[in-house]
Amino acid sequence: MKSIKTVPSTFCTLPKISLAILPTPVQRLQNIEQHLGLSPIYVKRDDRSGLLYGGNKVRKLEYLLADAVKTRHTTVLTIGPAGSNHVLATATYAQAIGLNAVAVIFPRVDTPAVRRNLVATLRAGADVRPCRSALTVPLGWLEGAAIAACAETDDPQAKILAYNIPAGGSSPVGCVGYFEAFLELMEQFRSMGKPIPSRIYVALGTGGTAAGLLAAISTLPVATEVVGVQVTPKIVVRRSTILTLAQQTLDLLAQSGCAQAQCTVREEALRVVTNQFGDGYGKVTPQAQKAMATAYELEKLELEGTYTAKTFAALLEDLATAPPHDTGVLYWHTYSSVELPVEPDPDIPERFKPLLQPADSP
Ligand SMILES: Cc1ncc(COP(=O)(O)O)c(C=O)c1O
Structure with missing residues (x-):
């Protein structure tokens, strides 16, 4: 690393x-x-x-990612709704400093901003794991943790378990x-x-x-x-x-x-x-x-x-x-005003589509 x-x-x-x-x-x-x-x-x-x-999220990540590095983690694991700002920020800054990011995501009201964030997160190289319901999040969380635990590392001294960043950092x-x-x-x-x-x-x-x-x-x-x-x-x-x-x-x-x-x-x-x-x-x-x-x-x-x-x-x-x-x-x-390098209405990979709910859903 x-x-x-x-x-x-x-x-x-x-x-x-x-x-x-x-x-x-x-x-x-x-x-x-x-x-x-x-x-x-x-x-x-x-x-x-x-x-x-x-x-x-950037100020929080300054301390969270430093803590992950200090504790010799090479992968961070986090969670949030589909298109989460926090998940996107984590994926972006983890990639920028050379850490792997795994994210467990759950359903969310569909909007253009949510779609663009989701696509930007995928393009930032995060391993994104969909969870069909927020109620199955603990399951998804464990699944994500297991995947992260298998993440490869070049450093034999490094722990392979992921550093857990809670929702919202x-x-x-x-x-x-x-x-x-x-x-x-x-x-x-x-x-x-x-x-x-x-x-x-x-x-x-x-x-x-x-x-x-x-x-x-x-x-x-x-x-x-x-x-x-x-x-x-x-x-x-x-x-x-x-x-x-x-x-x-x-x-x-x-x-x-x-x-x-x-x-x-x-x-x-x-x-x-x-x-x-x-x-x-x-x-x-x-x-x-x-x-x-x-x-x-x-x-x-x-x-x-x-x-x-x-x-x-x-x-x-x-x-x-x-x-x-x-x-x-x-x-x-608190909302990022940085223009994302993503087209206005990007294609969403099939496996994430069930997570995007119509605005009038209960
Ligand atoms: C744009 C934006 N504002 C505010 C918040 C709330 O911040 P916090 O989770 O620290 O309460 C979030 C994230 O949850 C966010 O994405």
Whole structure:
């Protein structure tokens, strides 16, 4: 296996592989501010976090892939719905640094974006294993693990078992990427001479992004609330999931030389919004459609219907009903804006077609 360079982290001893383009920009949404008569409204452009693929998975993968390398794995194994952003990001960056990726995927509402992500994942060289139902995922997971265990390696010292990356990359190691992201945000506001916003709106898929931010907030004297917007079912993520994950992230960091992480998670700094979920994961709501149109028409900011439009809809709804009186709000943009090298309506290999469900399915 070729040697992969890790870089030291500035705040803990955990290894990191530099994959992202950081810091991502912070911008004001001035046209929306004018439209609403409220300011400031900021956006954190994690859609531009990577050259090959952006969005919120890149920061997590910097720590996850480094951990895989440190523990002498040559294959990573992960899981997600068909066309998952996380699976695509994992396949892309694993390939970029010379690791094998195996992914177990399960059914998902069919959209052009889902098809393109699925094809991009296959083209990134991942070994993708379809699972007919999310209920058979544990079975698929084991199947994937078994395949990965057989992956060939040139290095006799290397373990052949795969490094397991949970759905969304939301393990404590992955969450460290968003702990670091909050420190980055603090530094950006410090250098702008502005106070940090009082609310950060972020989508809750598996909860790792929110958990990492909450963990960092818990270590600092800031009055910022993380507003997590539920877009996946409660069986996947709920308030307690995020609180537990945030505490596990703090504990991991405390054991890894980060003295400031020796603390308890600040539960009051997390609010979970559930009223944007609509009819289900991947099913666009009228509020999300409206938020998508507003963001595009006023700011040329492109949102998608599964995560980011529902999150922005929550922000707009809050500002209409309960605007903060102080330092403003920030929308954390988590969807990659990197153009994929895939045609608009690519052919899907036969064995994956049963995974793509019509939008009106129950
Ligand atoms: C575009 C996008 N935004 C937000 C999320 C949610 O992030 P997390 O899984 O860390 O809650 C995901 C993935 O789940 C995603 O793909």
